Amino acid sequence: MPVFGIGIDLVNVARVRAALERYPERFRNRVFTASEVRFCETLGDKYPSYAGRFAAKESILQGAWDRAARGNRVDRNRRLRQRADSADHQGHGPG
Secondary structure, eight states, X not given: OOXXXXXXXXXXXXXXXXXXXXXXXXXXXXXXOHHHHHHHHTSSSOHHHHHHHHHHHHHHHHHXXXXXXXXXXXXXXXXXXXXXXXXXXXXXXXX
């Protein structure tokens, strides 16, 4: 699989900790796999590990979203050109 870009995502450990303390089951179940939770819970200071995993997932999702948005933009531009070409051929375009 080709690399389309490289990025860094930073997450404030205190914010992840606050989310885990405020919504422990809900946040864990929505964001982390069962094996990730099991691993993090074995650590003395689990919050940096949770935050690091959250940052990695966020980075991947942002990259996927960026690629999807670029693809959509390219596809939209292609459709607009096709419409313009079609209008030109029907005598409705400029020129």
